[in-house]
Amino acid sequence: MSSERKIRILVAKPGLDGHDRGVKIVARAYRDAGFEVIYTGLHQTPEQIVNAALQEDVDLIGLSCLSGAHMYLLPRVVELLKENKAEDIIVIVGGIIPKEDIPKLKKMGIKEIFLPGSSLSEIINWTRANMKPRHA
Amino acid sequence: MSLAKEVLQGNIKATARLIRDVEDELPSAIEELKALYPHTGRSYIIGITGSPGSGKSTLIDMLIDAFRKRGKTIGVIAIDPSSPFSGGAILGDRIRMQRHATDGGVFIRSLATRGWRGGLSRATANVINIMDAMGKDVILIETVGAGQAEVDIINFTHTSMVILVPGMGDWVQTLKAGILEIADILVINKADKKGADELKAELEAMLQMSAYSPQAWKPKIFLTEAVNNKGIDELVEGIYQHKEFLISTGGHDTHLKERARLELIEVLKSSLMDHVFQIVNKNNYLEKLIDDLVNKRTDPYSAASDIIKKLAQEGKL
Numbered sequence: 001m002s003s004e005r006k007i008r009i010l011v012a013k014p015g016l017d018g019h020d021r022g023v024k025i026v027a028r029a030y031r032d033a034g035f036e037v038i039y040t041g042l043h044q045t046p047e048q049i050v051n052a053a054l055q056e057d058v059d060l061i062g063l064s065c066l067s068g069a070h071m072y073l074l075p076r077v078v079e080l081l082k083e084n085k086a087e088d089i090i091v092i093v094g095g096i097i098p099k100e101d102i103p104k105l106k107k108m109g110i111k112e113i114f115l116p117g118s119s120l121s122e123i124i125n126w127t128r129a130n131m132k133p134r135h136a
Numbered sequence: 137m138s139l140a141k142e143v144l145q146g147n148i149k150a151t152a153r154l155i156r157d158v159e160d161e162l163p164s165a166i167e168e169l170k171a172l173y174p175h176t177g178r179s180y181i182i183g184i185t186g187s188p189g190s191g192k193s194t195l196i197d198m199l200i201d202a203f204r205k206r207g208k209t210i211g212v213i214a215i216d217p218s219s220p221f222s223g224g225a226i227l228g229d230r231i232r233m234q235r236h237a238t239d240g241g242v243f244i245r246s247l248a249t250r251g252w253r254g255g256l257s258r259a260t261a262n263v264i265n266i267m268d269a270m271g272k273d274v275i276l277i278e279t280v281g282a283g284q285a286e287v288d289i290i291n292f293t294h295t296s297m298v299i300l301v302p303g304m305g306d307w308v309q310t311l312k313a314g315i316l317e318i319a320d321i322l323v324i325n326k327a328d329k330k331g332a333d334e335l336k337a338e339l340e341a342m343l344q345m346s347a348y349s350p351q352a353w354k355p356k357i358f359l360t361e362a363v364n365n366k367g368i369d370e371l372v373e374g375i376y377q378h379k380e381f382l383i384s385t386g387g388h389d390t391h392l393k394e395r396a397r398l399e400l401i402e403v404l405k406s407s408l409m410d411h412v413f414q415i416v417n418k419n420n421y422l423e424k425l426i427d428d429l430v431n432k433r434t435d436p437y438s439a440a441s442d443i444i445k446k447l448a449q450e451g452k453l
Contacts, residue, residue, distance in 0.1 A: 005160045006223075006250075031224035036248050041231035048237040052230060055243055057152035086149065135153060 005133040010058040012040045012049045014077065017067035026062065026094065029120040033128070046076040053081070053089055059134045060127065065095040070105070078109035088134050092126075094118065140171035143270050148243065151270050155245055158262045169262060172269040177392055179211070179268040180379060181275045183290050186299030191325040192278050193232035195299060195362040200236050202372045203274050209241040211267030211275040213260060218248040225249075229278055243267060258402040260289055261395075290318050292395055294388070295378045297321045300339075302331035319355055320378050323371060327359035353381050415450075416443055 011027050013020055020042055030037045038056050040049065053061050063074060074093060081087055087109070094114040097105065102113050111130070114123055139157075142150030157165035182199075186192050193214070200210050214229035227246035236242040245263065260277065267275050279289060290296045298319040324335055339357055348354050356374050360367035382388045416422040425442070428434045434442075 005156075006248075008156070027226055031219055031226045032222045034222045034224040036218075036225045036227060038227045038230060038246050040234050040237075041228075044234065045238075048234055051237045052234065052244075054148050055152050055237075055245060056227075056230075057149075057156040084149070135156070 005135075006034075006036050007060070007127075007131055007133060008036045008038065008056060008058040009060045009062060009127075010038045010040065010049070010053045010056060011062040011064065012044045012052070013042050013064045014044050014046060014049060014073040015065070015067050015069045016043065017065065017069075018042055019066050020064070022066075022094065023062075023064035026064070026120065026123060029124055030127070033124045035127070046073060046080055049077055050080040050084065050086075054084060054086060057134070058089060060131055061089055061091045063091065063093045063095075065093055065097065068096070070095070070097055071101060074105055074110055075108045082109075090131065094123070140168040140269075143168075143172060143266060144175060146271055151243065151266060152245070155263050155266055158266070159247065159250070159259060165262075169265065172265060175269040176265045177268065179264070179272050179275045180295075181264060181277065181293045182375065183277045183279070183293035183296040184299065185279050185290070185296070185319075186323075186325075187301075187304065188280060190299040190301045190304075191362045192299050193229045195323065195325055195360065195368075196229075196276050196278055197233045197235070198360075198362050198365055198368045199276060199372065200233060200242055202368050204236075204239065204241060206372075208273040209271065210236075210243070211270065211272035212242070212244040213263055213267070213275065213277045214244065214246045215260065215277070215279045216246065216248055217280065218250045220251060223250070243270065243272065258399075258406065261292055261399050261402065264292060288398070291398055294382060294391055295320050295375055297323055297375075299323045299325050300335060301326045302329040302335050320353060321371070321374055322355055322357045324357065324359045325362055327367065328361050328364075332359060351385065353378060353387075412443070412447065415447060421446075 009030055011023050011030070013023055023039070027037045027039050038052065038058065040052050049061065049063070061077065063077065065074065070093070074091070078091055081089055081091070090111045091109065092112045092114070093105070093110055096116060097113055105113060112126060139150050139154045143154055154165060154168055158169065184192055184196060196212060200212070203210055212233065214227065216225055216227045216229060218225040225248035227248060230237075230244055230246055233244055236244065247259065247263065264275055264277070277289060277293065296319050298321075300322065302324065322339055324332055324339075336357055336359065343355055356377070358367055358371045358374055360371055362368070382391065413422075416425075425434070425439045429436065429439060
């Protein structure tokens with residue numbers, strides 16, 4: 001009987017952006033690091049992402065955003081989590097985010113942002129260091 | 137008891153959390169499961185198995201649609217393998233079903249196999265019970281169908297479906313050995329591909345050679361193109377026909393009995409073994425026996441016998 005709880009992560013691509021190679025590579029890296037990763041595919045609305053996160057009881061949501069709609073989509077995810085009393089689910093973002101938007105996003109509740117050039121080990125190490133299962 | 141109460145009210149977060157506690161084998165989860173058990177036995181459970189690439193998830197997506205149109209609420213359990221090396225998993229079945237993510241009548245949960253030694257049935261059985269107690273009319277279980285564990289899961293289902301695709305010769309051979317013979321419904325998906333009719337003929341021939349008593353259910357074959365939404369209504373009708381058959385022949389009650397028996401034995405096995413290991417791991421008793429085995433001072437049967445004697449003598453059993 002293992003007392004170690006598996007960390008569950010949901011990775012998603014919100015919005016119209018159809019480039020998923022990056023998010024798939026991250027999903028695989030997470031799997032190889034021992035996490036359980038739910039990948040919900042392309043063209044997700046914030047509602048779809050949050051509902052999936054709630055049903056799957058994930059600890060972390062990783063959003064891949066390359067389309068420029070980040071200032072609507074990402075805060076909307078955080079907002080929906082709040083509405084569902086699930087603010088303990090941590091949200092991180094990978095993708096193309098203009099530097100001037102980063103502080104704004106962090107203020108709105110995005111925990112960390114990984115820009116192009118971030119290495120997989122950076123992402124995995126951050127996750128290992130900052131993530132623990134939501135429920136004790 | 138509070139999680140159980142919330143599950144009975146259909147609370148998504150509570151249900152998701154309990155499922156996770158059950159997966160992680162928390163002792164507190166057991167108390168919740170006890171509270172939920174009296175409320176189980178109402179859902180109709182459909183097992184769907186087939187090789188990767190057969191279109192299971194797309195088919196399930198269509199089935200969800202069809203059942204929702206008939207006013208049913210749905211629970212989906214999508215099982216994917218854990219990596220034996222890292223222990224992690226990519227659970228991607230949801231991708232094909234995500235359009236239902238905002239439908240409050242549909243609850244989709246992805247499970248990783250986590251290298252359970254046949255305990256896959258136990259974890260899945262618990263998740264089935266939770267979705268059952270939550271009030272879902274229909275529960276769809278998706279598995280790859282490659283091993284014994286999947287055969288066990290079929291024992292928990294009312295209707296089991298195997299999905300095949302034309303042009304998969306070898307797979308049909310493998311399935312003949314086990315799962316194919318247990319299936320109540322055979323689905324040839326991607327039926328627009330070459331070889332669909334030949335596969336249907338092959339399956340019909342195989343079914344004819346099997347001995348079915350006149351009162352038994354003869355497996356039905358359906359052709360579908362899930363991606364094009366073809367053949368789905370006929371398939372759903374077939375499921376309803378099987379359900380009617382079960383009810384009219386008492387098969388429904390047999391199912392409940394078999395499920396109860398299986399569940400009890402699974403839990404018993406696991407509880408007993410936990411108990412035994414607690415005792416034999418004390419003072420290196422087990423390790424000494426293993427050493428004796430390696431040096432041929434005893435054999436596995438005698439060793440096991442000694443363990444049982446020890447448990448009985450010490451009044452520990």
